[in-house]
Amino acid sequence: MLARAINAESVVEVGTGAGVSGAALLSGMSDTGVLTSIDNEAEIQRLARETLGDLGFDHIRARLITGRALDVLPRLTESAYDLVFIDGDRTEYPAALTLAKRLLRVGGLIAFDNLLTDGSIADPASRNPEAVALRDVAHALRDDDHWVPALLTVGAGLLVAIKIAD
Numbered sequence: 001m002l003a004r005a006i007n008a009e010s011v012v013e014v015g016t017g018a019g020v021s022g023a024a025l026l027s028g029m030s031d032t033g034v035l036t037s038i039d040n041e042a043e044i045q046r047l048a049r050e051t052l053g054d055l056g057f058d059h060i061r062a063r064l065i066t067g068r069a070l071d072v073l074p075r076l077t078e079s080a081y082d083l084v085f086i087d088g089d090r091t092e093y094p095a096a097l098t099l100a101k102r103l104l105r106v107g108g109l110i111a112f113d114n115l116l117t118d119g120s121i122a123d124p125a126s127r128n129p130e131a132v133a134l135r136d137v138a139h140a141l142r143d144d145d146h147w148v149p150a151l152l153t154v155g156a157g158l159l160v161a162i163k164i165a166d
């Protein structure tokens with residue numbers, strides 16, 4: 001729905017996984033849109049490629065890059081993307097936000113999956129690294145005038161934001 005709302009042409013995904021979110025993103029994007037999806041597990045990406053093919057998506061629309069997100073994101077083109085969807089290592093969400101901000105055009109969207117997970121983000125006593133990182137990324141979006149954020153209660157919580165300025 002988010003990809004369709006902005007007729008996304010170029011999308012970056014962190015965490016290819018089984019290709020479930022990739023298929024949803026491609027379905028919403030423009031027919032000529034290209035999804036760039038990053039995962040550090042080559043075998044998982046091989047299976048996702050098969051799944052996307054089985055679902056009828058042309059292979060040229062899915063650019064799957066094997067590597068660690070924080071190594072690959074800095075190599076992508078600045079201001080070239082309409083939407084960045086983050087669904088990888090949650091402890092890396094704050095660093096991914098910093099890198100994704102460079103990639104998005106003004107008016108583009110960022111979305112972080114599983115913000116609420118087990119609910120530990122809402123417990124100030126919880127200091128586990130995931131809870132701290134999730135809290136940090138939510139605070140970073142809230143406190144930065146370049147973003148207009150919202151937390152959607154979809155699944156385990158989807159934190160979305162529009163980039164309103166460079």
Ligand SMILES: C[S@@+](CC[C@H](N)C(=O)[O-])C[C@H]1O[C@@H](n2cnc3c(N)ncnc32)[C@H](O)[C@@H]1O
Pocket residue numbers: 014015016017018019020021022038039040041044067068069070087088089092
């Ligand atoms: C929750 S799964 C993604 C599910 C996928 N979005 C879907 O809907 O099918 C998380 C994925 O992130 C990948 N991952 C974990 N840490 C990563 C990292 N540092 N860089 C890139 N990918 C990573 C894992 O290999 C895993 O496939």
